[in-house]
Amino acid sequence: MQFTIQREALLKPLQLVAGVVERRQTLPVLSNVLLVVDGNTLSLTGTDLEVELIGRITLEEPAEAGEITVPARKLMDICKSLPDEASINFRVEEGKAVVKAGRSRFTLATLPAADFPNVEDSAGSMSFAVSQNKLRRLIERTGFAMAQQDVRYYLNGMLLEINAGQLRAVATDGHRMAMCTVDANIDYQEKYQLIVPRKGILELARLLAEADDLINIVLGSHHIRATTGDFTFTSKLVDGKFPDYERVLPRGGDKVVIADRQSLRNAFSRTAILSNEKYRGIRLMLSDSLLKIQANNPEQEEAEEDAVVDYSGSPLEIGFNVSYLLDVMNVLSEEQVRITLSDANSSALIQEAESDDSLYVVMPMRL
Numbered sequence: 001m002q003f004t005i006q007r008e009a010l011l012k013p014l015q016l017v018a019g020v021v022e023r024r025q026t027l028p029v030l031s032n033v034l035l036v037v038d039g040n041t042l043s044l045t046g047t048d049l050e051v052e053l054i055g056r057i058t059l060e061e062p063a064e065a066g067e068i069t070v071p072a073r074k075l076m077d078i079c080k081s082l083p084d085e086a087s088i089n090f091r092v093e094e095g096k097a098v099v100k101a102g103r104s105r106f107t108l109a110t111l112p113a114a115d116f117p118n119v120e121d122s123a124g125s126m127s128f129a130v131s132q133n134k135l136r137r138l139i140e141r142t143g144f145a146m147a148q149q150d151v152r153y154y155l156n157g158m159l160l161e162i163n164a165g166q167l168r169a170v171a172t173d174g175h176r177m178a179m180c181t182v183d184a185n186i187d188y189q190e191k192y193q194l195i196v197p198r199k200g201i202l203e204l205a206r207l208l209a210e211a212d213d214l215i216n217i218v219l220g221s222h223h224i225r226a227t228t229g230d231f232t233f234t235s236k237l238v239d240g241k242f243p244d245y246e247r248v249l250p251r252g253g254d255k256v257v258i259a260d261r262q263s264l265r266n267a268f269s270r271t272a273i274l275s276n277e278k279y280r281g282i283r284l285m286l287s288d289s290l291l292k293i294q295a296n297n298p299e300q301e302e303a304e305e306d307a308v309v310d311y312s313g314s315p316l317e318i319g320f321n322v323s324y325l326l327d328v329m330n331v332l333s334e335e336q337v338r339i340t341l342s343d344a345n346s347s348a349l350i351q352e353a354e355s356d357d358s359l360y361v362v363m364p365m366r367l
Contacts, residue, residue: 001037001066002091003059007101010088011079013055013230017046018072020053020203029115032069035090036113039065045116046072051200052119053207054232067113070097078106119234124218124225126188130167132215132228134182136208138169139201141180141358144327146198147173154240158201162192162219170245176324177248177361178331195242196224200235207231248361250349253340257286258310258353261337264291265329267305271295272322274303281367282322286341287315295322318344319367325350328360 017033025031025048034045040063044055078099082088086101097108139158147155150173159170167184170177196204204226208215218225226233271282275295285292291307318341328350329337336353350360 001035001064001068002089003037003042003063004061004087004089005042005057005059007079007082007084007086007088009057011076013044013057014072014076014079016206016231017044017053017055018076019206020046020048020051021072022048023073027117029069029111029117031071031073032111032116033072033075034067034069034113034116036067037063037065047117047119048199049117049119050197050236051203052234053203056230056232064091066092068092068097069111069113069116070108074108075099119223119236124220126162126192127216127218128162128184128186128188129214129216130182130184130186131212132208133210133212134167134184135215136205136210138167138180138182139205139208141331142169142171142178143201143205144331145171145173145176145178145360146201148198150174154195154238154242157195157197157238159242159245160194160196160224162186162188164189170242172243172245172248175321175363176327177245178328178358179245179360180358182357192219193242194219194224195238195240196235197238200224200233204233204235207233248347249359250340250342250347250361253342253346253349255286255311255313255316255341257291257339257341258336259291259307259339261329261332261335261352264307264309264337265326267293267307268322268326268329271303271305272326274301275322279365280321280323281319281365282325283317283319283367285315285317286311286313288312316341316344318348319365320348320362321365324362328362332358 036043040059042057042059046053082101089100091098097110099106150156161168166181168181170179216227223234223236271293274297275282276297283294291309293305296302332352334352338351338353340349347361347363
């Protein structure tokens, strides 16, 4: 096989595909990227057996068909190191891959394409299309709350729930929960739930553009596949039952605080400096039109800040992990935020004041 390609055309898809490839692999072929030339299309495939990503590039110049696998990281580093306008010629000679550009020449070890594993290609049970910016919004608004390496493996991922006309994402690590819902053109009457693993969500987010371009999603019993014009992403699903998130949503909170998101975020950031580095606890004292924020640490240092808020009701004192509050403030975009509380032992419900598409639940902590 052989083909010629401009550095820029190869680099971005190669970086995305190489992102899926794990550095430390039990199978040598898994640290490789599969290159296939078919007609005037070059496709690149990377996988770690859980997530697979295929990128497609249209070749401008005539090419010889064929397939081979080469070390993903090394090929990417070679492309990065070449000058911007470089033209790259790739060919396979005597079982080695030869990469030439200008006065540079690299010879890479290869492994046969037949050794490259294929993620299951079974038919999906349902499919729909959604705009990339909507899916991106879902992931950006909830992804931070996914657990990392929790023994409850079903928390190390994101719940996607498909309902008639809407798509919902929910993530929780047991201490806080994030939920976002967008309208989608889905003609499916029953509720359908699946859990996409953390790595799959992070890789999918890297593919999504800001635009309204559609992404086609196919759901199978054990995998999810998403296809855009240039990429096909496949991820295995987490086999497990996600907690009933409806039960976690606080009901009947009678203390509603409206505040300026940016000033509240800055106040939390400042008091966090002197919070306990391990537990990150801060104390919130709520009274008429005033929220007093306090933090202290084992070195007897203290921080205190007064924030003006829109609140009239009985006083309340409650503790939270400040990192969890800041995470929510950082993903919201509207100027005003609404925090609903009931008592010192109940979770807080945080939303944007004018919009209900995103909900955040943060458990209190004892200080």
